[in-house]
Amino acid sequence: xxxxxxxxxxxxxxxxxxxxxxxxxxxxxxxAITMSLYFVIFGSLIGSRIGEMGGFSxxxxxxxxxIMMSVITNAYANVSSSFFSAKFQxxxxxxxxxxxxxxxxxxxxxxxxxxxxxxVGLIVTLVSLFFVDIQIHHPLMLVTTLVLTSTLFxxxxxxxxxxxxxxxxxxxxxxxVLTPLTYLGGVFYSLTLLPEFWQWVSKANPIVYMVNGxxxxxxxxxxxxxxxxxxxxxxxxxxxxxxxxxxxxKGVGIRS
Amino acid sequence: xxxxxxxxxxxxxxxGGVEALKGIDLTVKEGDFFALLxxxxxxxxxxxxxxxxxxxxxxxxVVIFADDMDKNLxxxxxxxxxxxxxxxxxxxxxxxxxxxxxxxxxxxxxxxAIERAEKYLKQxxxxxxxxxxxxxxxxxxxxRLMIARALMHEPKVLILDEPTAGVDIEIRRSMWTFxxxxxxxxxxxxxxxxxxxxAEMLCRNIAIIDKGRIIENTSMKGLLSKLNVETFILDLPxxxxxxxxxGFDYRQLDDHTLEVDxxxxxxxNGVFSQLSEQGVQVLSMRNKANRLEELFVRLVEDGRNQSxxxxxxxxx
Numbered sequence: 001x002x003x004x005x006x007x008x009x010x011x012x013x014x015x016x017x018x019x020x021x022x023x024x025x026x027x028x029x030x031x032a033i034t035m036s037l038y039f040v041i042f043g044s045l046i047g048s049r050i051g052e053m054g055g056f057s058x059x060x061x062x063x064x065x066x067i068m069m070s071v072i073t074n075a076y077a078n079v080s081s082s083f084f085s086a087k088f089q090x091x092x093x094x095x096x097x098x099x100x101x102x103x104x105x106x107x108x109x110x111x112x113x114x115x116x117x118x119x120v121g122l123i124v125t126l127v128s129l130f131f132v133d134i135q136i137h138h139p140l141m142l143v144t145t146l147v148l149t150s151t152l153f154x155x156x157x158x159x160x161x162x163x164x165x166x167x168x169x170x171x172x173x174x175x176x177v178l179t180p181l182t183y184l185g186g187v188f189y190s191l192t193l194l195p196e197f198w199q200w201v202s203k204a205n206p207i208v209y210m211v212n213g214x215x216x217x218x219x220x221x222x223x224x225x226x227x228x229x230x231x232x233x234x235x236x237x238x239x240x241x242x243x244x245x246x247x248x249x250k251g252v253g254i255r256s
Numbered sequence: 257x258x259x260x261x262x263x264x265x266x267x268x269x270x271x272g273g274v275e276a277l278k279g280i281d282l283t284v285k286e287g288d289f290f291a292l293l294x295x296x297x298x299x300x301x302x303x304x305x306x307x308x309x310x311x312x313x314x315x316x317x318v319v320i321f322a323d324d325m326d327k328n329l330x331x332x333x334x335x336x337x338x339x340x341x342x343x344x345x346x347x348x349x350x351x352x353x354x355x356x357x358x359x360x361x362x363x364x365x366x367x368x369a370i371e372r373a374e375k376y377l378k379q380x381x382x383x384x385x386x387x388x389x390x391x392x393x394x395x396x397x398x399x400r401l402m403i404a405r406a407l408m409h410e411p412k413v414l415i416l417d418e419p420t421a422g423v424d425i426e427i428r429r430s431m432w433t434f435x436x437x438x439x440x441x442x443x444x445x446x447x448x449x450x451x452x453x454x455a456e457m458l459c460r461n462i463a464i465i466d467k468g469r470i471i472e473n474t475s476m477k478g479l480l481s482k483l484n485v486e487t488f489i490l491d492l493p494x495x496x497x498x499x500x501x502x503g504f505d506y507r508q509l510d511d512h513t514l515e516v517d518x519x520x521x522x523x524x525n526g527v528f529s530q531l532s533e534q535g536v537q538v539l540s541m542r543n544k545a546n547r548l549e550e551l552f553v554r555l556v557e558d559g560r561n562q563s564x565x566x567x568x569x570x571x572x
Contacts, residue, residue, distance in 0.1 A: 003363060004330075004362070004363025005363070007360055007363045007364070007365060008360060008361045008362075008363060010360070011356075011357050011360025011361060011366075012357075012360075012361070014360075015349075015353070015357050018353070022348070085346075086346075089344070089345075089346060089347065090342060090344035091344050091345055091346045093310055093340065093344045094344070094345070094357070094358055094361065094405075095361060096308075096309055096310055097308045097309055097310065097333065097336070097338050098333065098358070098361035098362055099329070099330040099331070099333040099334045099361075099362060099363075100361050101330075251312055255309075255310060255311060255312050256270065256305065256310070256311045256312065
């Protein structure tokens with residue numbers, strides 16, 4: 001039985017990876033181009049006039065945040081669009097009739113999202129090497145933050161897709177929630193630049209903990225506690241996986 | 257011989273209160289070729305949806321080869337192969353990806369899946385197209401692809417929900433031959449169809465469902481034996497003498513077409529001898545309608561009239 005579930009998971013994960021690799025022009029190229037523009041405009045052109053931030057050049061400071069931004073966007077987009085398309089074309093039924101457990105469905109889709117997020121993260125990192133020398137201060141923290149953030153947003157994309165009834169429904173959260181929270185999540189600035197009240201408000205934004213945890217892995221500096229970053233990531237992961245399991249188990253949006 | 261499928265007291269009420277199944281009981285024996293017929297909206301697809309885990313039941317039990325879906329869902333599911341009514345594969349994937357992935361979801365290792373893909377895609381005449389995206393296939397090929405996909409984990413029961421809808425007669429007949437062959441090899445087949453000729457030709461046992469209830473559940477032979485009168489259409493030469501038939505109900509549709517109701521006990525000889533005596537030549541003859549179709553319409557109408565009477569009694 002365990003072997004059945006393992007083969008099913010491997011199959012679903014491979015299918016998900018094949019999907020985003022097949023449409024690489026839509027999935028892998030845009031983040032490389034967008035982030036190159038960020039590096040040129042914010043890093044080289046404007047950044048040179050800003051000076052240092054947190055003891056590092058502005059370019060060095062924003063690189064971890066921009067990698068994290070790509071990871072968040074791609075983990076979310078991969079699962080939300082893939083699962084919603086599977087619902088829309090009804091090929092989610094291929095999974096529902098098969099004897100695989102609901103956890104395998106969740107892990108297969110999330111695994112696909114994580115694979116795309118990590119690959120895009122790697123591409124953006126390689127692009128950033130054209131603009132700045134990257135140093136890694138704490139590899140374990142870097143990897144932990146990267147993986148937990150990918151799983152978190154992949155699971156969030158799945159929950160969104162389960163509820164979605166139209167293609168508009170899977171673009172609402174990224175446009176009106178994720179983008180503002182990411183831009184206000186300390187990607188482009190240190191929280192210490194904000195007045196105390198807005199620093200306090202910013203700390204209610206979970207993306208602050210992800211960006212800072214990841215920046216700590218690269219540069220060894222963070223506006224928030226590292227332990228708190230990991231705790232926030234674990235808590236959100238737990239909540240989102242539990243929600244996804246509950247929804248898939250109940251058959252919300254996929255079973256009559 | 258064990259039962260391939262046992263359904264007891266199956267009910268389904270959709271959100272909004274529509275009662276699609278009102279407590280159906282059904283048994284299908286191992287190795288059977290079974291037809292589940294009914295008009296649109298009768299509850300066929302809901303029944304199949306519940307058996308295939310696509311629809312949550314409201315009450316009742318479903319047991320597949322002794323595995324209760326409530327107690328041993330994983331094993332029960334692994335016995336079933338489903339060919340749904342609508343195309344539900346990823347149109348952008350190749351045929352090989354679609355069938356091999358489906359095998360993987362049932363725990364079939366990739367190397368075995370590729371061997372089986374070759375076997376079933378060749379049997380269904382799709383092997384040449386294996387690396388094409390599914391969206392490029394014709395309607396008939398898509399239907400055959402869904403049969404190949406359903407067989408990849410070698411199920412004991414194959415459930416086909418209108419598998420030949422919209423398929424031309426040549427492909428339909430080749431699909432019938434294929435289904436008869438796999439049934440001979442031991443796979444139990446449950447079929448829903450609107451082509452009653454298809455059910456009559458392929459199936460040994462039959463259940464008719466209407467408005468969420470089983471109104472008939474018997475062997476095909478037993479059901480057809482209930483047909484007492486058959487209607488024949490006789491083609492006569494143009495401008496024939498208007499014939500008279502003693503002991504038969506008949507209608508002259510035009511100067512060269514005669515419609516005759518023939519009781520089974522009487523037979524056709526009486527019709528021909530009377531026509532010969534009157535010098536009327538018969539060029540050809542055919543059934544007015546498929547025999548099963550006549551019975552089907554009658555049974556559904558009887559069932560509905562009975563339910564109206566029951567309501568009148570309740571309200572009266």
